Structures are given as C-alpha cells and as structure tokens.
Amino acid sequence: MLNKCLGVLTAILLLLPLTGCWDRHELNDRLFEFGSGVDRLKDGEIMLTGQFLIPTNSKEGGGGAEKSYLIETGVGKTVSDCLFDMQLKLSRRITRTHRHNIYFGEKMAIAGISDLMDSVTRDPDSRLKSDMWVVKGGTALEFMEISYPLEKLPVIALSKLRNIIGKKTGNSLLELLIEEHVEGSGLTLPAVEILYDPKQRKKTIHVYGRAVLNRKQQLAGYYDSMESAYRLWVTGQTNRVPVTVPLPDGRGTFSVDVRQTKCKVRTKFERDRVEIEVDMKGGAVVLESIPAIDLRNINQLNKFEAELNRHVETAILNVIKKAQQQFKVDVFQFGKAFSRQHPSEWTDLDSGWEQAFSDAKITVNSHVKIRRIGLQGPPPNKP
Amino acid sequence: MVSSPSPVSYPREKISTNLDENLALLKQVFELCFDIVFQRVDLSNECAVLMVYVDGMIEKNAFKSPLFQSWLLEKTGAGVQETINYPNLKEHFAVIGPLRHESRLQEIAESILQSYLAVFVEGEPEAILLETSGWEHRGVEEPSSEVAIRGPKESFTEMLQTNTNLIRRRIRTPKLKLESVVLGELSKTKVAIAYVEGLARPDLVQLVKQRISNIRMDIILESGYIEELIEDKSFSPFPQLLDTERPDIVAANLIEGRVAILTDGTPQALLVPMTFWTAFQAAEDYYERFIYATLIRWTRFILFTISLYLPSLYVAITTFHPQLLPSNFLLSITSAREGVPFPAVIEALLMEFLFEGLREAGVRLPKAVGSAVSIVGALVIGEAAVQAGIVSAPMVIIVSVTGIASFTIPRYNMSIAFRILRFPLLLISGAFGLFGIAMVSIFILIHMVRLESFGVPYLSPIAPFEPKQIKDVLVRAPWWKLRTHKASMIRKPRRR
Numbered sequence: 001m002l003n004k005c006l007g008v009l010t011a012i013l014l015l016l017p018l019t020g021c022w023d024r025h026e027l028n029d030r031l032f033e034f035g036s037g038v039d040r041l042k043d044g045e046i047m048l049t050g051q052f053l054i055p056t057n058s059k060e061g062g063g064g065a066e067k068s069y070l071i072e073t074g075v076g077k078t079v080s081d082c083l084f085d086m087q088l089k090l091s092r093r094i095t096r097t098h099r100h101n102i103y104f105g106e107k108m109a110i111a112g113i114s115d116l117m118d119s120v121t122r123d124p125d126s127r128l129k130s131d132m133w134v135v136k137g138g139t140a141l142e143f144m145e146i147s148y149p150l151e152k153l154p155v156i157a158l159s160k161l162r163n164i165i166g167k168k169t170g171n172s173l174l175e176l177l178i179e180e181h182v183e184g185s186g187l188t189l190p191a192v193e194i195l196y197d198p199k200q201r202k203k204t205i206h207v208y209g210r211a212v213l214n215r216k217q218q219l220a221g222y223y224d225s226m227e228s229a230y231r232l233w234v235t236g237q238t239n240r241v242p243v244t245v246p247l248p249d250g251r252g253t254f255s256v257d258v259r260q261t262k263c264k265v266r267t268k269f270e271r272d273r274v275e276i277e278v279d280m281k282g283g284a285v286v287l288e289s290i291p292a293i294d295l296r297n298i299n300q301l302n303k304f305e306a307e308l309n310r311h312v313e314t315a316i317l318n319v320i321k322k323a324q325q326q327f328k329v330d331v332f333q334f335g336k337a338f339s340r341q342h343p344s345e346w347t348d349l350d351s352g353w354e355q356a357f358s359d360a361k362i363t364v365n366s367h368v369k370i371r372r373i374g375l376q377g378p379p380p381n382k383p
Numbered sequence: 384m385v386s387s388p389s390p391v392s393y394p395r396e397k398i399s400t401n402l403d404e405n406l407a408l409l410k411q412v413f414e415l416c417f418d419i420v421f422q423r424v425d426l427s428n429e430c431a432v433l434m435v436y437v438d439g440m441i442e443k444n445a446f447k448s449p450l451f452q453s454w455l456l457e458k459t460g461a462g463v464q465e466t467i468n469y470p471n472l473k474e475h476f477a478v479i480g481p482l483r484h485e486s487r488l489q490e491i492a493e494s495i496l497q498s499y500l501a502v503f504v505e506g507e508p509e510a511i512l513l514e515t516s517g518w519e520h521r522g523v524e525e526p527s528s529e530v531a532i533r534g535p536k537e538s539f540t541e542m543l544q545t546n547t548n549l550i551r552r553r554i555r556t557p558k559l560k561l562e563s564v565v566l567g568e569l570s571k572t573k574v575a576i577a578y579v580e581g582l583a584r585p586d587l588v589q590l591v592k593q594r595i596s597n598i599r600m601d602i603i604l605e606s607g608y609i610e611e612l613i614e615d616k617s618f619s620p621f622p623q624l625l626d627t628e629r630p631d632i633v634a635a636n637l638i639e640g641r642v643a644i645l646t647d648g649t650p651q652a653l654l655v656p657m658t659f660w661t662a663f664q665a666a667e668d669y670y671e672r673f674i675y676a677t678l679i680r681w682t683r684f685i686l687f688t689i690s691l692y693l694p695s696l697y698v699a700i701t702t703f704h705p706q707l708l709p710s711n712f713l714l715s716i717t718s719a720r721e722g723v724p725f726p727a728v729i730e731a732l733l734m735e736f737l738f739e740g741l742r743e744a745g746v747r748l749p750k751a752v753g754s755a756v757s758i759v760g761a762l763v764i765g766e767a768a769v770q771a772g773i774v775s776a777p778m779v780i781i782v783s784v785t786g787i788a789s790f791t792i793p794r795y796n797m798s799i800a801f802r803i804l805r806f807p808l809l810l811i812s813g814a815f816g817l818f819g820i821a822m823v824s825i826f827i828l829i830h831m832v833r834l835e836s837f838g839v840p841y842l843s844p845i846a847p848f849e850p851k852q853i854k855d856v857l858v859r860a861p862w863w864k865l866r867t868h869k870a871s872m873i874r875k876p877r878r879r
Contacts, residue, residue, distance in 0.1 A: 002618075016814050023703055023816065024702045024703060024726070024728075024813065024814075024816070025702060025703075026701075026702055026720075026726050026727060027701050027702070027705065027716065027717045027720045027727070028720060028721060028722075028723065030705065030717075032705075032713065032717065034710070053714060053717070055714075055717040055718045055720075055721040056718065056721045056722070095705065097705060097706030098705070098706065098710050098713060100710065127706065152714070156710070
C-alpha cells in the first residue's frame with residue numbers, strides 16, 4: 001500500500017520536469033511596459049511605442065543623470081506585428097500587464113481606433129485597467145518622449161494627474177468597453193497635448209480636455225477642459241465642477257465650486273422631433289469674489305445665484321450644441337435616457353439617433369444654490 | 384521493536400526462611416550490580432534482618448525519623464528486654480510508609496528496582512516491601528516552552544508523583560481518576576491515565592486504555608514514544624495528541640472531557656483527543672479578558688496563514704502573476720531583484736533552508752556560543768547576502784516574517800507541521816504558480832478533514848459543524864457564556 005502510494009507520488013513529481021512548458025518567468029527576465037503609444041504611419045502601417053522601466057536605475061532614486069526608462073518602437077500592420085518587431089530589439093520579455101496608459105496619436109485617432117481594440121481585448125496579457133488618451137496635435141511617440149521630473153516614468157505622471165483632477169477625467173479600457181454599449185452614445189477619450197513654454201524653454205504635458213469619437217470610433221473633435229467638465233456634469237460622472245462667472249456690466253467675476261452636482265434628463269418625442277430637457281442641480285461654494293459686494297446680504301446673494309445659473313445654462317447649452325452641430329455625436333448619454341423613457345419609439349430611432357440628436361430641441365435649466373459663501377462677506381480692503 | 388534480551392531467570396520461585404540463603408539468592412540475582420546494597424542488621428539475639436535496596440533510590444531519612452529511632456531505642460536500648468519479632472517489626476515498619484509482604488523472589492527483585500526497601504527477617508518465609516522512594520529530582524520550575532505572562536508559573540517535572548499532585552491540586556474531587564499502568568518490558572515506566580469520571584466519555588477512556596495496553600516496548604523514555612504508538616495516523620504532519628508542560632492546561636482539558644496521559648520521567652503530559660483548533664488556544668487566552676483573547680487568537684490565525692503561505696505566494700506572484708501586484712510595489716521588487724542570480728523559487732528554498740538551519744542551531748548549540756551563532760546568522764543572511772547580490776532584500780523580509788509568524792502558534796508541535804508543509808507548497812508554487820498553491824491546499828484540506836484523533840474529527844467543531852461547540856474556536860467567548868459549555872466539549876462525534 002505504502003509502496004504504491006510512493007510510486008504514484010514519484011510518478012506525479014516526475015511529470016513536473018517532463019512537461020517543460022512552465023509559465024514561469026523571473027522578474028529579471030521581464031520588461032514591464034508601463035505605457036504604450038500607437039501612431040499611424042503614412043503608408044497605413046502602425047507604429048507601436050513602448051515605455052519601459054529600467055529596473056536598475058530606479059534604485060538610485062534622485063540621481064537624475066540617466067533616464068530611468070526606455071522607449072522602443074515597433075512597426076507592423078497589426079498590433080501583434082508591432083509587438084513582435086519590438087521584441088526583436090529587447091532582451092527581456094515584454095510584459096504588458098502593468099500598462100497604465102495607451103496613447104493614440106492624432107492621425108491614428110482620425111483614422112479610427114476600432115481596428116486596435118481587438119488586440120487589447122483578446123490578448124490575456126493586456127490590461128483592462130489601462131487608460132486611453134488621444135494626443136492632440138501630435139504623435140504618441142513625441143508625447144512619450146517628454147520627460148517628467150517628478151516621476152520615474154512619465155506615464156505614471158499622467159495616471160497620477162488623472163487621480164488629482166478627478167478620476168473621470170480618464171477612461172480606462174474597461175470603461176470604454178462599457179461605454180460602447182450605451183444606447184446611441186459616442187465614445188470620448190481624454191485628450192492631452194504637448195505645451196511648449198517659451199519663457200521656461202521647456203516642453204511639458206498638459207491635459208487638454210476630451211476627444212470626441214464618432215460611432216465609427218474616429219476622431220470628430222475636441223472639447224476643452226471646461227467643456228469636458230460640463231459634459232461630466234450632464235452625464236452625472238462628476239460631483240465637483242469649478243465655475244467662474246463674469247458679472248454683467250463688467251463689475252468683476254466670482255468663482256464657485258459646484259458640489260453634489262446632479263442632473264436630470266427628461267426626453268419627449270413630439271411631432272417627429274426629440275425634445276430634451278436638462279435640469280442641473282448642485283450646491284455651490286464661493287471660492288473667490290472680486291466685486292466689492294457683501295455676500296451676507298441675501299439680496300446680493302440671490303443676484304449672484306441667478307447670475308451663476310444663467311451662466312451655467314448658456315455654457316451647457318453651448319457644449320451640447322457643439323456636439324449637435326460640430327461632432328454630430330451624442331456624448332451625453334441622452335440616447336440612454338430616451339431609450340428608457342420611450343422604449344417603443346427608440347426601436348425606430350436607434351439607427352438614426354445621430355441625426356435625431358443633432359436636430360433635437362435642447363432646454364437647459366439650472367437650479368444651483370449657493371450654500372456657503374466662505375469665511376467673509378465682502379473682500380478685504382474694499383469698502 | 385529492537386530485539387529484547389532473554390527474560391531474567393530466577394533460581395527459585397519463593398524465598399527461603401533462612402536469611403543467609405536469601406542473601407545468597409539475591410546476590411545471585413543482582414550479580415555485578417554494585418548499586419544494590421545488602422545490609423544485615425542484628426536487632427536482637429533472636430531477630431536478624433536483611434535489608435536490600437538500590438543505593439540512592441530510597442529515602443534514607445526514613446530511618447532517621449524520630450518515630451523509628453525512638454521505637455528502636457525502646458526495643459533495643461539499655462535495660463529493655465522485650466523481644467523483637469516479625470509481627471511487631473512489621474507493625475512498626477508501617478510507621479515509615481505503606482508496606483506489603485511478598486514471598487515470590489521475582490516480585491521482590493522487581494520491587495527493589497522500583498525503589499522499594501526489602502526487609503527479610505530470619506525464619507520468615509516472606510519479605511516486607513516498604514515504599515520509600517526518594518531519589519534526587521528537579522523541583523517544579525517555570526514552564527520553558529509554554530510561557531504565559533498571566534497565569535500559573537508551574538510546569539511538570541520528571542517525577543510522576545509531582546505531576547499528579549500538580550493536577551490533583553487543581554481538581555480536588557474523587558471523580559478525578561488517575562489510573563496507573565506500567566509500560567516497557569525493561570524500563571517498567573509508570574504511566575498514569577487521568578480523566579474526570581462523568582465528564583470524559585467512557586468509550587474514549589476505554590479506547591485510550593486499550594491502545595496503551597497494546598504497547599509492546601522494551602523501554603519508554605519519553606511521552607513521545609507513547610504518542611507515536613497510540614496516534615491514529617502515523618503518516619501525517621499534523622500532531623494528533625496535544626502535549627503540554629502546563630498543569631493548568633491539563634486540568635482545563637480534563638474538565639472539557641479529555642483524557643491525559645502522564646509518563647514518569649517526562650515533564651510533558653499528553654492530552655487526547657486533539658483537534659486542529661486547540662493548536663491556537665494558549666493558556667493565557669482563558670486568563671486574559673475575552674476581547675483581548677479573541678483578538679490575539681485572530682492574530683494567531685492570520686500569522687498562521689502567513690507562516691504557511693507567504694513564501695510560496697511571493698514566488699507564485701512574482702514569477703507567474705506579476706499583474707497582481709500594485710505597480711509601485713512591483714517597481715521596488717523588480718529593482719531589488721535585479722542582479723540576483725537565482726530564480727525566485729531557488730532563492731526562497733535556499734533562504735528557508737538556511738533559516739531552518741539557524742533555528743536548529745539555536746536549539747542545539749551550547750548556551751555559551753549562542754550569541755556568536757545568532758550574530759553570524761543575522762549578518763550572513765540578513766546583510767551580507769543582500770549586499771553581495773546573492774539574495775534579494777524582499778526575500779529576506781519574506782523569510783523573516785514567515786519565521787516570526789511560525790513562532791506565534793502556541794503549540795510547538797503544530798508549528799512543526801506547518802514548517803513541514805511550507806516546503807512542498809514552495810516547490811509547487813515554483814512549478815505551477817497560484818494554481819499549484821490551490822491544489823496543495825486542497826490536498827492538505829482533504830487530509831485534515833479525513834484525519835481523526837481518538838474518534839473525534841480533526842477539524843471539529845468547524846467540520847463537521849457543531850454550532851453549540853463553537854464558542855471557543857474562532858472567538859473566545861466570555862466565561863459567563865463559556866462555563867456551561869466547557870464541561871461537555873468532547874461529545875460523541877457525529878459520524879459522517
């Protein structure tokens with residue numbers, strides 16, 4: 001009995017070295033790709049750029065003389081083609097499981113990113129939490145080559161930046177895949193750009209706003225950062241929007257931070273036209289007030305509030321109109337609201353939603369209340 | 384069993400009435416045994432006695448006791464002409480200690496070896512056997528391996544009698560039964576089976592007695608002999624008998640219905656049946672307040688998991704699944720591992736092996752060189768190996784955390800089980816990653832579920848689940864919840 005057991009055990013143990021197909025890869029034999037970029041070359045081929053960590057350098061920390069990262073490119077017809085080309089230049093196995101960011105060059109985005117999506121969703125080595133970005137007015141390679149002094153890897157800088165200004169600024173691959181299935185909705189990706197500061201004579205990275213893709217996943221245009229913030233308010237993906245309101249007659253401006261933002265979308269279908277009513281709500285906190293007005297005075301406060309609401313209404317209407325007229329893509333999930341409120345009409349509208357959205361009548365009502373005025377009534381040193 | 388020598392042959396069955404003849408007989412039996420003392424005393428003209436005993440094993444002070452002295456004086460002193468004869472001699476020896484009389488030579492010889500004083504009287508066909516054991520032994524000291532900050536500081540000694548006293552002092556009821564068995568053909572080791580009548584299941588007591596009576600050994604030097612001979616499954620890393628050097632633990636377990644086995648010459652008592660969870664119950668759990676006791680018990684559970692899994696998880700995650708690590712953590716590990724020549728499995732095995740070596744050396748080495756070894760060990764493993772780039776710093780952390788964690792298990796023999804299991808886990812994790820760890824864990828679990836200790840499933844009361852008995856497993860319930868339940872812990876197990 002015992003001998004039999006031992007025999008079976010030995011047989012099992014001997015199977016281990018026999019198979020020889022272990023998945024084991026030591027950390028020393030791996031090269032972690034923390035960011036990758038995709039650019040379209042002139043002849044229709046694509047160029048994959050990878051930003052890798054050089055492990056030895058990161059130990060010394062602030063030495064600074066040498067770069068702690070490595071950038072390598074690969075060219076091919078498909079992503080895996082490029083990866084193969086890239087691997088030929090690298091002594092260690094490319095591991096993409098820690099990829100934080102994927103950048104698309106502007107030309108790539110214009111040509112459409114739908115062809116690239118299969119690679120990232122089919123390959124188990126790919127990471128669903130990677131954030132995707134569009135480089136406005138440049139290529140991914142250019143963007144990735146800019147060094148960033150605060151972080152070991154420039155890609156990590158962008159991930160942290162995203163966390164600071166609000167997570168919803170970015171779009172992970174996973175969120176993108178979910179967004180794709182929202183009724184009538186077009187995709188948006190965060191846009192970054194390269195800024196050259198002539199006074200400091202350096203290039204730096206800058207979050208521009210949002211790139212809007214049409215339903216063929218081709219670049220349709222950009223929203224700047226403020227427009228993006230308003231868009232997030234409408235889609236309910238943010239709970240803080242900073243707003244700066246100019247008072248009429250040039251009496252100065254004031255800035256508020258709108259918190260607990262809410263948005264209600266009501267849709268109607270009348271006489272073959274979609275009518276969309278957007279109700280904005282929130283509580284504002286006054287951060288700064290230039291005019292010499294005592295906010296403790298309730299009448300003055302009401303005036304401020306009315307001005308704020310008027311400003312929000314026009315701003316949001318403009319953002320939506322830009323999508324209607326310029327991009328012709330619904331990026332506000334109005335389609336989702338309409339399909340839930342009018343499911344029977346939606347079946348007819350589904351295919352032609354872009355047109356229906358562009359022709360829709362939009363009404364925006366803002367009901368933001370100023371909840372706190374800060375630590376003082378009027379500004380100091382002003383009567 | 385080792386080949387035992389042929390049984391001792393005795394020249395005749397019964398002793399004679401002649402004192403000289405008896406002396407010759409015993410000298411023949413104890414030939415070449417210089418430690419046997421033959422002491423012939425003529426108490427009076429009519430009464431000569433021969434005392435035979437093992438030098439140093441009897442209480443010599445017994446003869447100096449005032450009672451005995453005064454009696455002798457009374458009988459033999461000047462002017463006293465009373466006869467000393469066998470009946471009154473016997474009567475007065477009873478003053479010293481319990482006695483019996485025996486005429487069979489073999490019984491007498493064996494009793495002498497068990498520290499009896501044999502007194503032969505001229506003209507009598509039987510000898511008086513006086514129990515006066517009193518040899519050199521260690522006193523009751525503080526427990527060395529089961530230290531508690533709060534609680535009694537007594538531990539068992541090598542003297543069976545002292546040990547039973549320590550238990551009896553805690554349970555003063557005639558229901559505490561201490562049954563004596565003699566084991567070992569040559570050693571004649573005294574073994575006591577202790578249980579509380581009415582609390583211990585009769586069939587459990589019967590099972591223990593039966594297994595112990597089946598032991599055939601020449602010599603029993605330690606309770607470990609008995610443990611190995613009566614445990615349910617020999618080929619298991621898990622201990623199936625609880626051993627302890629604390630009398631308070633034994634007393635508490637007797638009240639819970641367990642059976643204790645005390646062995647002469649061993650400062651450790653065995654307790655049956657043992658379950659897996661008892662390994663996490665320290666004596667202090669019951670002396671400290673229940674909130675702290677529960678928290679500290681959970682600390683032990685967590686550290687137990689760490690001691691079993693940490694090295695293999697590290698190997699599996701870094702070599703198979705680096706995506707499971709947060710990026711910044713990965714950055715530190717990759718840069719620390721850069722330049723290390725070995726694969727992570729080999730590195731882990733090497734370090735674990737070295738740690739086992741250090742531990743063994745720590746137990747084995749003479750006290751005088753202890754600090755030297757620990758300094759060299761700490762320097763070589765901790766500092767130099769990392770500096771030289773042979774081992775990575777994270778691995779040193781992993782191994783030392785594992786080492787510390789394994790010492791938190793209150794039962795030493797259970798921590799041995801985990802140390803044994805850590806190595807197969809490590810090997811498999813190096814070959815199959817997390818999948819391998821899961822497979823080995825399932826195997827261990829299957830084994831544990833099948834294991835029984837004296838008819839009680841090893842994982843009870845969790846598996847099979849007994850909700851009424853769970854108050855002292857994952858938490859230590861307060862005593863006002865526990866007191867009614869404690870007295871009936873070991874129930875008849877539910878059959879699967």
